[in-house]
Amino acid sequence: MSIVNTTECIICYNEYDTESRKPCIGTCGHSICENCKHQMVSSKCPQCNREEAFAITTINYQVLELIKHFKSLKTGESSNQISILENPKGLDEGVCCECTLRSRKLRLCITCAVQQGVLRHDDNKKEFVLNVENNDIEAALQKAKKIAICGDCALDGVQHEGHRTMQLAVLKNSLEDRAHTTVEEKMNAMRDRAEAICKLLSGKFVETIDALETYFKQYPVLPNTERKIHFNNIEASIEKINDTICLAEDTVKRLDILNVEFGDHAKLVKSNVKAVSKAISMFASLDPVLVADRKQSPREPLLIGVFNPVDNAWTPVGRMPNPKSNYAVASNKSQIFIVGGMNNGTWLQSVEMYDREKNLRRDCxxxxxxxxxxxxxxxxxxxxxxxxxxxxxxxxxxxxxxxHGDWKDGPTLQRARADAAVVSCNGELFVLGGFNGKEYEEKIERMNDTTQKFEIFAEMHGSRAGFAACAFRGRIYVAGGWSNSSNTLRSVRSFDPMTKSWRDEPSLNKDRKYFTLHATIKAIYAIRGCADSWSLINEVERFDPDKGSWEIISCSGSMQQQNSNEQST
Known part of the structure; x- marks a missing residue:
């Protein structure tokens, strides 16, 4: 890959950066910024006029590394990326969202930021503060930076006439105190909730056992021929209560494990005077999720759609052009990847990506x-x-x-398998289920972060293939799939990686395979997929843990009209 001899875009003459103006290189060797690339009417190179030179967006990462290197030489910092939490001065530097020119003194229009939900007024402090969600301060600062403007636009822009502005770095000053207060409030609320639940749980156990005892003592009124059935029923009820006690014992095990973990973390912080870098949990969100239909026929183009859990809206985006079957699907925020598969008897190495924010499809x-x-x-x-x-x-x-767009070999699995599931849960990576050529695979594997190797971790206790999986509230949920070639499942189970224990969950309303199981902060969604006959399922099901059941939800949007308005992606 050739390297451009300038750090500026040949169209807008703005400097490249690592945000909206990444350098894109064409097949001719010339480069333009990513912002100009997405605004181009044609893919012809603006400098040498080569046709289709910019048909595919290819980021010039060599130039990005050089830019980072030269900046580090100027500032005396290392070439590693520094977050704006650690470097609040860098928060004031960037591209104005209106004139698109770089500025070292970016400002935030308070009126506009409040209207867009970036700022809110704190009545206690009598000032405007960042609107932080899920305690993610970094994301809130980045959101503010995206609507920041330079001094000239603040003064001359008609839309900001009479509005107050503030420097972005001012927002950083009060965030540490706010974060401390927020965490402390959550700790106190959690303590109160835990005490209330323990008190309620203790009372419920006594109440349930007393009720069973009352039921048991009714045997004298029964004739001898009925008493054996009665005692068998009592034995079965005792097992149900014992199962519930086992769940409570699992909770005790989880707390013991957490006690050890938090104690180790406290020692690390005290000895190193540095925060523990490993995040043990991930925040789920209510953001829209990209979904790819996986009907296994190369004759039918693959449909991409977006499901929004906030309003239960399903919106078809379009169809991917390359025919294939038996591919894998994985989504990450605003991007979805279609991996491998088969076409005309060939095992495919291809990987396609669709970016929802940029409405861009490309071959990786x-x-x-x-x-x-x-x-x-x-x-x-x-x-x-x-x-x-x-x-x-x-x-x-x-x-x-x-x-960076590159591939590398990862650690080898202990067991060969196909149609399995790859799930990240509590900061660890797991591979579950699948078929190994002889039987449905029972072994669960976990990647050891220390050795960077996969190791046998636990058992499935009911193997399956072609199923969907997701992490929800510290557990791995597996649903649907099949356990033999003619048996599509609707059963759901959940696995606790901390105690290595399984729990039966309420079953889906429909048999499903090759579908998406997506967790938000409140619920789990079973989206699309195929029935036993390989016919597509349009209905979406929602699992509410408080209700303890799956319900089919009615999706707004254009699910019913999708066949008439789909376009090529």
Whole structure:
């Protein structure tokens, strides 16, 4: 890849950066910024006029690394990226969202920021503060930076006439105190809730056992021929209560494990005077999720759609052009990846990506090995592709870095498997289920962060393939799939990685395979998929843990009209 001899875009003459103006290189060797690339009417190079030079968006990461390197030389900092939490001065520097020119003194229009939900008024402090969600201060600051303006636009812009503005770095000053207060409030609320639940649980156990005892003592009124049935019923009821006690014992085990973990973290912080870097949990959100239909026929183009859990809206986006079957699907925020598969008897190495925010489809760099019936999932912002089939059942793993677009070999699975699931839960990566060529795989594997190797971790206790999985409230939920070639399932189970225990969950209303199981902060959604006959399922089901059941929800949007308004992506 050639390197451009300038740090400026040849169209807008603005400097490249790592945000909206990443350098895009064409097949002719010339580069333009990403912002100008997305505004181009044609894909012809504006400098040498080569046709289709910019048909595919290709980021010039060599130039980005050089820019980072030269900036680090100027500032004396290392070339590692520094967050704006650690470097509040960098918050004031960036591109104005209106005139698109770089500025070292970006400002935030208070009136406009409040209207867009970036700021809110704190009545206690009598000032405007960032509107922080899920305690993610970094994301809130980045959101504010996206609507920041330079001094000239603040003064001359008609839309800001009479509005107050503030420097972005001012927002940082009060965030540490706010974060401390927020965490402290959550700790106190959690303590009160835990005490109330323990008191309620103790009372409920006594109440339930007393009720069973009252039921048991009714046996004298029964004739001898009925008493054996009565005692058998009591025995079965005792088992139900014992199962519930086991769940409470699992809770005690989880708390013991957390006590050890938090004690180790406290020692690390005290000895190193540095925060523990590993995040043990991920925040779920209510953001829209990209979904790809997985009807396994290369004759039918693959449909991409968006499901929004806030208003239960399903919106078809369009169809991917390349025919294939038995591919894997993995989504990460606003992007969805279609991995591998099979077409005309060939195991595919291809990977396609659709970006919802940019409304852009592109072919990514190919995998090292062609594979069908593979499994894919994201862990620590990297795409892990595990197992599959290429005339033999595979145990190899490949890792894709979306930021740099390159593939590398990952640690090998202990067991070869296809049609499995790759799930990130509590900061750890798991591979579950699938078929190994002889039987449905019972072994669960976990990647050891220390050795960077997969190890046998637990048992499935009811294996399946072609199922959907997701992490929800510290547990891994598995649903649907099949346990033999003619048996599509609707059963749901959940696995606790901390105690290695399984729990039966309420079943789906419909048999499903090759579907998306998506968790938000409140519920789990079973989206689309296929029935036993491979016919597509339009209905979406929602699991509310408080209600303890799945319900079919009516999706607004254009689900019913999708066949008439789909366009090529």
């Amino acid at each position: 760099n190919r995998m090292k090995r062609g594979r069908t019936r593979t499994s894919a999932g994201f862990h620590n912002s990297k795409l892990y592709v595990a197992g599959g089939y290429d005339s033999t059942y595979m145990n190899s793993v490949e890792i894709f870095d979306p930021e």
